[in-house]
Amino acid sequence: MAIKRVLHYGEQSLREPSKEVHKVSKKINDLIRDLFDTMYAQNGVGLAAPQIGVNLRVFVVDASTKEEPLEPMVFINPKIIKKSGAVKSSEGCLSFPEAYTDVVRYKDIMVKATNAHGKPFVMEAKDGSLLARCIQHENDHLDGILFIDHSLNRFETEEVLKKNNLPSIDPEKLLDETELKEQL
Ligand code: ZN
Numbered sequence: 001m002a003i004k005r006v007l008h009y010g011e012q013s014l015r016e017p018s019k020e021v022h023k024v025s026k027k028i029n030d031l032i033r034d035l036f037d038t039m040y041a042q043n044g045v046g047l048a049a050p051q052i053g054v055n056l057r058v059f060v061v062d063a064s065t066k067e068e069p070l071e072p073m074v075f076i077n078p079k080i081i082k083k084s085g086a087v088k089s090s091e092g093c094l095s096f097p098e099a100y101t102d103v104v105r106y107k108d109i110m111v112k113a114t115n116a117h118g119k120p121f122v123m124e125a126k127d128g129s130l131l132a133r134c135i136q137h138e139n140d141h142l143d144g145i146l147f148i149d150h151s152l153n154r155f156e157t158e159e160v161l162k163k164n165n166l167p168s169i170d171p172e173k174l175l176d177e178t179e180l181k182e183q184l
Pocket residue numbers: 092093094095137138141
């Protein structure tokens with residue numbers, strides 16, 4: 001289909017909650033192809049619809065590594081139905097070029113979603129794997145939540161944003177994850 005422009009931090013769609021998809025129509029399938037085309041063009045691991053300015057609950061993931069080849073995956077109307085454990089990792093985002101910072105995520109998750117054929121599925125991602133972290137990161141995008149909201153050290157994140165000429169942290173968006181951080 002088409003490689004779309006990826007919105008950068010500071011643009012409105014990234015902070016807006018996205019709407020449920022009611023039917024996996026041709027329009028949604030076109031969106032899915034655009035997401036894959038754009039994600040691969042930018043060497044990303046995941047991309048959510050709001051990142052290309054479409055506020056619908058859809059994201060795509062290709063968390064394949066040399067050690068663990070995985071199929072590209074589509075998540076429509078996803079819901080994380082189980083989560084446990086905590087893991088610290090350095091994360092980036094195609095909407096924050098060159099900016100990486102440490103965040104806290106759940107280690108194990110179970111997610112329910114609909115695939116590109118309109119079929120519901122449930123899957124697990126464990127051990128703080130790239131897939132597990134990526135699903136949480138992309139799922140957040142659908143609620144206008146960004147990875148910097150999970151920062152372990154907001155001052156470090158501020159520095160990284162400044163260095164990359166990105167807008168600063170919005171303190172009101174920072175998540176209180178004391179319980180999760182205590183498990184690290
Ligand atoms: Zn992102």
